[in-house]
Amino acid sequence: MNETAQHSDSIKPLLELSGISKNFPGVRALSQVSLELYPGQVTALVGENGAGKSTIVKILTGIYQPDDGRIDINQKQTRLSSPQVASQVGITAIHQETVMFDNLSVAENIFIGHAPKNMWGLIQTKKMHQDAKQLLERIGANLDPSIELKNLGIASKHLVGIARALSVNTQVVIMDEPTAALSYKEIEELYVLIERLKAEGKAILFISHKFDEIYRIADRYTVFRDGEMIGKGLLNELKEAELVKMMVGRDVTGIFPQRTGTLGETVLEVKHYSHPTEFDEISFSLRRGEILGFYGLVGAGRSELMQCLFGISESSNGALTLDNRTLHIKNPTQAIDNGIVYVPEDRGGQGVVTGLPIFENITLPSLNKLSNRGFLSLAKEFSIARSYSEKLELRAASLDQHVELLSGGNQQKVVIAKWLATQPKVIILDEPTKGIDIGSKAAVHAFMRELADDGLAVIIVSSEIPEVIGMSDRIIVMREGLMVAEYSKATVSPELIVRDAAGIAEHVA
Amino acid sequence: MNSETQSVSAASQSYPDRLQSKLRRVLVSWELLLLCVAVFIFWLNTQASPYFLDPWNLSDATFNFTEKALIAFAMALLIISGEIDLSVASIIALSSTAMGYAVSIGMGTTELLIIGPLVGLACGAFNGLLVTRFGLPSIVATIGTMSLFRGISYIILGDKAYSGYPSDFAFFGQGYVYWVITFEVVLFAVFAIIYTLLLHRTSFGRSVFAIGNNPTAALFSGIRVNRIKFILFLLTGLMAGIAAVCLTSRLGSTRPSIALGWELEIVTMVVLGGVNILGGSGSIPGVVLAAFIMGLVTFGFGLLNVPGIVMSIFIGLLLIGVIGLPRVWTKGLHFWKSIVSR
Ligand SMILES: Nc1ncnc2c1ncn2[C@@H]1O[C@H](COP(=O)(O)OP(=O)(O)OP(=O)(O)O)[C@@H](O)[C@H]1O
Ligand SMILES: [Mg+2]
Numbered sequence: 001m002n003e004t005a006q007h008s009d010s011i012k013p014l015l016e017l018s019g020i021s022k023n024f025p026g027v028r029a030l031s032q033v034s035l036e037l038y039p040g041q042v043t044a045l046v047g048e049n050g051a052g053k054s055t056i057v058k059i060l061t062g063i064y065q066p067d068d069g070r071i072d073i074n075q076k077q078t079r080l081s082s083p084q085v086a087s088q089v090g091i092t093a094i095h096q097e098t099v100m101f102d103n104l105s106v107a108e109n110i111f112i113g114h115a116p117k118n119m120w121g122l123i124q125t126k127k128m129h130q131d132a133k134q135l136l137e138r139i140g141a142n143l144d145p146s147i148e149l150k151n152l153g154i155a156s157k158h159l160v161g162i163a164r165a166l167s168v169n170t171q172v173v174i175m176d177e178p179t180a181a182l183s184y185k186e187i188e189e190l191y192v193l194i195e196r197l198k199a200e201g202k203a204i205l206f207i208s209h210k211f212d213e214i215y216r217i218a219d220r221y222t223v224f225r226d227g228e229m230i231g232k233g234l235l236n237e238l239k240e241a242e243l244v245k246m247m248v249g250r251d252v253t254g255i256f257p258q259r260t261g262t263l264g265e266t267v268l269e270v271k272h273y274s275h276p277t278e279f280d281e282i283s284f285s286l287r288r289g290e291i292l293g294f295y296g297l298v299g300a301g302r303s304e305l306m307q308c309l310f311g312i313s314e315s316s317n318g319a320l321t322l323d324n325r326t327l328h329i330k331n332p333t334q335a336i337d338n339g340i341v342y343v344p345e346d347r348g349g350q351g352v353v354t355g356l357p358i359f360e361n362i363t364l365p366s367l368n369k370l371s372n373r374g375f376l377s378l379a380k381e382f383s384i385a386r387s388y389s390e391k392l393e394l395r396a397a398s399l400d401q402h403v404e405l406l407s408g409g410n411q412q413k414v415v416i417a418k419w420l421a422t423q424p425k426v427i428i429l430d431e432p433t434k435g436i437d438i439g440s441k442a443a444v445h446a447f448m449r450e451l452a453d454d455g456l457a458v459i460i461v462s463s464e465i466p467e468v469i470g471m472s473d474r475i476i477v478m479r480e481g482l483m484v485a486e487y488s489k490a491t492v493s494p495e496l497i498v499r500d501a502a503g504i505a506e507h508v509a
Numbered sequence: 510m511n512s513e514t515q516s517v518s519a520a521s522q523s524y525p526d527r528l529q530s531k532l533r534r535v536l537v538s539w540e541l542l543l544l545c546v547a548v549f550i551f552w553l554n555t556q557a558s559p560y561f562l563d564p565w566n567l568s569d570a571t572f573n574f575t576e577k578a579l580i581a582f583a584m585a586l587l588i589i590s591g592e593i594d595l596s597v598a599s600i601i602a603l604s605s606t607a608m609g610y611a612v613s614i615g616m617g618t619t620e621l622l623i624i625g626p627l628v629g630l631a632c633g634a635f636n637g638l639l640v641t642r643f644g645l646p647s648i649v650a651t652i653g654t655m656s657l658f659r660g661i662s663y664i665i666l667g668d669k670a671y672s673g674y675p676s677d678f679a680f681f682g683q684g685y686v687y688w689v690i691t692f693e694v695v696l697f698a699v700f701a702i703i704y705t706l707l708l709h710r711t712s713f714g715r716s717v718f719a720i721g722n723n724p725t726a727a728l729f730s731g732i733r734v735n736r737i738k739f740i741l742f743l744l745t746g747l748m749a750g751i752a753a754v755c756l757t758s759r760l761g762s763t764r765p766s767i768a769l770g771w772e773l774e775i776v777t778m779v780v781l782g783g784v785n786i787l788g789g790s791g792s793i794p795g796v797v798l799a800a801f802i803m804g805l806v807t808f809g810f811g812l813l814n815v816p817g818i819v820m821s822i823f824i825g826l827l828l829i830g831v832i833g834l835p836r837v838w839t840k841g842l843h844f845w846k847s848i849v850s851r
């Protein structure tokens with residue numbers, strides 16, 4: 001489409017893919033796509049969930065072999081036959097689902113496979129920790145290199161992943177939805193980092209579903225749709241609406257769904273909820289038909305609070321009333337039985353059960369309801385799974401496809417589907433549209449509103465400011481485990497909640 | 510700046526339940542491969558000895574695997590859930606010792622039938638507590654109880670043996686229900702069906718698979734991970750107790766060395782049956798076939814007068830082979846593909 005744009009400037013691409021195809025059983029993930037990355041420039045790769053973005057990343061990092069096509073690096077045809085080869089030619093990636101080692105330290109995770117060694121071939125722990133500290137500081141992460149990874153939250157783990165990608169000398173840096181788990185502050189730091197990498201002449205591939213980010217950081221775009229390359233060119237020559245249209249294949253408008261139902265009686269009442277380490281004195285109430293938003297920076301204790309309401313951890317103090325009954329929720333089973341469900345933030349670790357097919361994932365929390373004296377009916381399971389897959393526009397080859405073979409955004413839909421299938425009273429969504437493409441995101445938003453209008457009470461935890469403001473009837477801001485502000489839809493503004501979350505000025509509404 | 514959109518119902522997709530037909534799934538299954546192997550070994554046995562096909566002879570052949578298979582069923586569930594119990598053979602010893610003691614103080618068959626499984630259950634509960642309450646890795650905990658349970662038998666029995674079991678007790682290990690069909694074979698068949706249904710048709714079984722694949726996500730889906738694991742240890746202990754009744758009845762005596770080394774054969778049987786040693790997948794029909802295969806091989810070696818030590822070498826090789834083969838197979842496949850694609 002905008003092919004002319006790239007001929008007009010003289011720089012040659014550092015990396016060039018052409019005619020790449022990749023098939024999986026029942027799915028054509030990529031068909032004859034091309035992609036160029038230029039030194040000192042950020043190329044944004046956009047496309048819907050399942051368009052094939054992560055697949056091309058895996059081809060570039062030697063994890064998958066393409067069925068067809070060629071790869072040129074510095075005008076030389078190259079075969080990326082394994083991850084080792086890819087990293088030798090200087091391609092590193094921060095993957096969408098990061099693979100890391102929970103029982104190793106931060107430093108060990110960063111330097112795994114290429115730790116500094118002394119003349120005897122032993123690892124120089126001290127040097128490794130120093131280098132790790134430096135790298136972490138470079139990306140603005142203030143983490144202790146010696147603590148074990150399992151003690152970190154998902155966002156900090158992500159930062160470790162970024163540090164790892166930068167620990168080797170690279171020419172090409174690939175970031176597959178790097179900001180999905182990060183909040184506003186860390187995203188700003190990531191931008192600074194990307195600018196620095198650009199200045200160093202690295203070629204960067206940036207995958208994101210957030211258009212404001214793309215316009216802010218990227219120079220070029222490439223659009224994939226259903227495994228095909230639809231268009232590419234320079235971003236400053238293309239309006240956002242056109243880019244969205246190219247990606248989704250239809251016109252989209254920009255409105256959050258409005259409430260049509262009326263607020264009902266109070267369903268959930270939380271009073272003085274406290275936890276020994278994570279949060280303190282949290283009180284709020286939630287009405288039927290209401291969407292309550294929680295905003296805060298990473299580490300503000302939002303996820304910990306939600307997990308506590310869901311029975312993953314026990315509160316040290318405080319009371320929870322649901323439909324005027326005081327409950328002591330000790331485990332998730334009780335929470336689910338009482339109608340409180342939680343869509344976790346860590347999709348791979350806590351959300352989907354990899355190794356099980358889609359339909360078994362969807363029915364997992366409803367097994368007791370679906371079974372007759374403990375016996376399951378496959379027909380019933382398939383029909384439930386099918387109806388929620390359709391509602392959420394899941395993209396899958398079949399219902400018995402293993403869930404780990406789905407694209408990231410489609411895995412998220414499976415997690416949402418499994419909770420909707422339990423027909424809850426209160427649904428807590430922790431970063432619900434993380435990694436979901438713009439079209440489906442609107443579908444999820446519309447669906448959330450529909451649920452609320454049908455009388456469900458919804459809590460949404462989100463680090464995305466437009467989302468939390470656009471969707472919520474009320475917003476609570478948390479900082480360092482405390483509630484610092486509460487706003488109604490009428491009084492809220494992005495500046496206010498950002499200020500409260502960062503603690504620039506104390507303000508309690 | 511606002512990138513929010515309203516979806517204009519996207520082209521909806523249809524979802525087939527499954528991509529592969531049932532026939533195709535059966536054809537590529539591990540179970541079919543096992544069935545072929547079982548038939549082949551059966552044929553080998555008929556070649557090795559003309560007496561093999563005699564119904565009474567075949568009936569005798571079943572004693573080689575029925576007791577172990579009873580435990581293997583429960584062990585399969587335990588391994589699928591990501592745990593293991595290496596103390597099962599020692600549970601047999603302790604349970605058998607308890608029954609022997611009961612006889613020595615004058616108890617009858619009914620009491621024995623209660624005591625044997627009950628001791629198994631108690632041992633299972635102990636293992637389960639160690640793993641689910643105190644968080645010990647099951648491989649460590651059950652290596653410990655493996656020594657503990659058998660150690661108690663040694664202390665009670667020393668170099669003596671209990672015998673003198675009541676004559677009607679003999680039925681459970683030596684009796685025939687009808688013609689050549691032994692009580693043990695009936696028990697084996699009944700439990701094979703029960704465990705197949707339990708694992709593949711109930712919500713309990715589904716939870717076992719979920720736990721084996723991702724215990725955290727299972728917990729976050731409202732599955733009581735620890736409770737289910739505890740029940741699995743209980744079941745394994747119970748099955749070991751039931752196997753102890755059969756074995757004691759068949760041997761007619763109890764020594765502390767009873768069922769020595771069985772845990773290895775039982776784990777081999779489970780893994781041969783296609784259960785992933787790391788948890789998460791497997792099937793009971795696979796374990797049933799694996800039981801037949803191991804029984805037939807043992808019997809065949811018996812016919813050929815192969816010494817016992819060769820049998821344990823064979824079991825060891827089988828275990829390594831079964832765990833290693835699939836990996837070698839996929840590596841080979843990759844290699845082949847990379848040659849072809851050049
Ligand atoms: N190993 C696999 N086996 C089978 N199908 C696969 C496999 N990997 C990916 N797919 C399929 O290929 C398609 C492209 O997936 P991919 O992960 O590249 O999407 P994506 O563009 O990264 O989406 P998202 O925005 O949701 O992350 C999807 O339909 C997915 O289900
Ligand atoms: Mg992806």
